[in-house]
Amino acid sequence: MSKTASSTVPATVPLEEQLEWQRAMLEIRFFEEECHRMFARGLVRGSTHLAAGQEAVNVGACRALRPTDLMACTYRGHAAVLAKGAPLDRCFGEILGKAEGLCRGKGGSMHLTDMSVGAIGSFAIIGAHLPIVLGTAYAEVYRGSDGVSLCFFGDGSTNIGAFHESLNLAAIWKLPVVFVCENNLYGEFSPIAHTTPVDELVVRADAYGMPGVRIDGMDIGVVHTTVSEAVARARAGEGPTFIEAMTYRYKGHSRADPGAYRPEGELERWLERDPLILHERALLAQGVEQTVLDEMRATAERTVADALERAMSWADPAPETRLEDVYA
Ligand SMILES: Cc1ncc(C[n+]2csc(CCOP(=O)(O)OP(=O)(O)O)c2C)c(N)n1
Numbered sequence: 001m002s003k004t005a006s007s008t009v010p011a012t013v014p015l016e017e018q019l020e021w022q023r024a025m026l027e028i029r030f031f032e033e034e035c036h037r038m039f040a041r042g043l044v045r046g047s048t049h050l051a052a053g054q055e056a057v058n059v060g061a062c063r064a065l066r067p068t069d070l071m072a073c074t075y076r077g078h079a080a081v082l083a084k085g086a087p088l089d090r091c092f093g094e095i096l097g098k099a100e101g102l103c104r105g106k107g108g109s110m111h112l113t114d115m116s117v118g119a120i121g122s123f124a125i126i127g128a129h130l131p132i133v134l135g136t137a138y139a140e141v142y143r144g145s146d147g148v149s150l151c152f153f154g155d156g157s158t159n160i161g162a163f164h165e166s167l168n169l170a171a172i173w174k175l176p177v178v179f180v181c182e183n184n185l186y187g188e189f190s191p192i193a194h195t196t197p198v199d200e201l202v203v204r205a206d207a208y209g210m211p212g213v214r215i216d217g218m219d220i221g222v223v224h225t226t227v228s229e230a231v232a233r234a235r236a237g238e239g240p241t242f243i244e245a246m247t248y249r250y251k252g253h254s255r256a257d258p259g260a261y262r263p264e265g266e267l268e269r270w271l272e273r274d275p276l277i278l279h280e281r282a283l284l285a286q287g288v289e290q291t292v293l294d295e296m297r298a299t300a301e302r303t304v305a306d307a308l309e310r311a312m313s314w315a316d317p318a319p320e321t322r323l324e325d326v327y328a
């Protein structure tokens, strides 16, 4: 795609909502940049898996859901959980291990969860959450509600047994699930072609008789439209959809990975189609002033910095609480 490619947002989405997508993507990008710095400065133990570059998939998809719909994601889940509505400061607090973190500082970067916004979990075991999402979707049907469950997972997950069993059962039972594969071309350090015998993962939907679609995951308008259609099908009792969103992670797999295995020029080519740039162009084309967008960027940066400052000031969990919330 050329540099001039711009987002294709359907005319039915009000401009105010499209501006809100940009605000959300900006905050997530600044959040991920702060996380990168926090880990580099040794403020956090363990590792982290940044989703910078993949914001259009997470925000576009989550904005197609109701607040009461449920969402599960992977360890690369900061963006998904924030997109579903979790507060910035409590997400920072969780990563920093603070008592006011989303999971009281006991989950950390890979396990962000906020039931109050329908973010039912970030899962570190590849594919483990797909059967869990079948359970939440089945529960909605059982209760007679029209709630939908959306599941994000990576391209690597489509080689795991649980993925195939889950798509099969979801199709047979016509469960209200939207499967969103974030195809960022790599599973850890392996290019997808080294681990996967099909070029397009979307063909795997055919094996389970469910609609599948491969989309440009850098274009938030395309993501939102596609996921909205899938959500409508699920709500109407017409069953699951598989969406393969083509995207890219700008950083390596995790904190320890500089991503040196990537061919020269690949990152730069994806950066040219950064979701924030594409959507900014779409907003400008609809008459939004550049100054409004510049102000939005500055505000988002300040909002994220303030949230981090708050989270840093919070106390660590008291030692005597260490066994609380560990077992249900
Ligand atoms: C069952 C299982 N096997 C192996 C791993 C180790 N592992 C962690 S991340 C990862 C790569 C997954 O790639 P993908 O699903 O494409 O997600 P991405 O990291 O690209 O977002 C692997 C193999 C794991 N966490 N769980």
Ligand SMILES: [Mg+2]
Binding pocket: 154, 155, 156, 182, 183, 184, 185, 186, 187, 188
């Ligand atoms: Mg991947």
